[in-house]
Amino acid sequence: EAGVTQSPTHLIKTRGQQATLRCSPISGHTSVYWYQQALGLGLQFLLWYDEGEERNRGNFPPRFSGRQFPNYSSELNVNALELEDSALYLCASSLLNAGWAFFGQGTRLTVV
């Protein structure tokens, strides 16, 4: 059974540009979560989607946004990129209200 898959693996963008990260959850999972792992800041919750709806968002500015598609895959968009957005972005999936999740390999975003 395939796990959570993320693309691309690495992404290099210039400050001010937009980045789009993609995630495919484990088959049967309806919830998708996005976490940011920045150097020195640890893992921080970004967004939670379930059944196409945003369920919760962490303490991040509105330029971090996303969506979930009917097939439960998800996209994270980061607009007006700043240098401090450089981080590993992890996607996770679970059944609704499972309380925990399976994580993907992550997308390493570098803003130069």
Added chain:
Amino acid sequence: AQSVTQLDSHVSVSEGTPVLLRCNYSSSYSPSLFWYVQHPNKGLQLLLKYTSAATLVKGINGFEAEFKKSETSFHLTKPSAHMSDAAEYFCVVSDRGGGADGLTFGKGTHLIIQP
């Protein structure tokens, strides 16, 4: 409010010797506790989870952890370390039901295995 403290930022052991990674938690409710492992340039892999069943939890790759409410601890152990165990380990707590948005991660313990 919930929090988790991983008592060691780095742990170094020799191959074949026991591993102990320490984790203390703080929670207002009956928590769920997890250990995740992250190998270099990889995502997070769930090692084991405690969700109010047996207090001794067995995970993958020979790891286990014991939930001790009186000590508010959830230490991770393995009888014999292998070179492939070298990685970053995260203790995670959740004290409410619902989604995985409520996970609080520790700062991580870097496990080094000496040959």
